[in-house]
Amino acid sequence: GNSVTQMEGPVTLSEEAFLTINCTYTATGYPSLFWYVQYPGEGLQLLLKATKADDKGSNKGFEATYRKETTSFHLEKGSVQVSDSAVYFCALSGYTGANSKLTFGKGITLSVRP
């Protein structure tokens, strides 16, 4: 079955530091890949997505590239801010029907200190 593996956390960075959060996946076929962010006490918000190999998703300074050869979708940001402190989830899904459900990694907590 499908699975997503994220690097262990938590991660603590100083403001303006470079961020990398690793994500690898196992799936049949050609899944779509997502990064979701969850702020304290809130639901999940889609941060970015990529639907095919070599696609790059980007939003709010965050980027991730769909690497089929390494089955990875690592999240990066060049300069983090305190407001980026949240829990980040990597996820995948198929296209339609029963395959459209999301499979999530365990999530990683990012804390950015001023």
Added chain:
Amino acid sequence: NAGVMQNPRHLVRRRGQEARLRCSPMKGHSHVYWYRQLPEEGLKFMVYLQKENIIDESGMPKERFSAEFPKEGPSILRIQQVVRGDSAAYFCASSPGLAGGPYEQYFGPGTRLTVT
């Protein structure tokens, strides 16, 4: 345009009681997904519904849990005879569900269930 709405936001039940969690999808969305987030774990898929139809319930525990999405009204996740292990955050997500996906799933704020 209102987002996905869930209520209640917090629910406390004693062991053995029933819990009913409601989810109203975004306007125009006809597909609903329920996920559960246990402490220190990621989100796990529970069930996927269209109006009046369960598409995939492979993530639902076999006993005590049920879900519906009637023609009119919100989707309901029902947990009968709750136990302490049911304490978790339950999230609902909706999508348009049209052909030619995949479509983004929009999440509600969640219902945090505490069983005492």
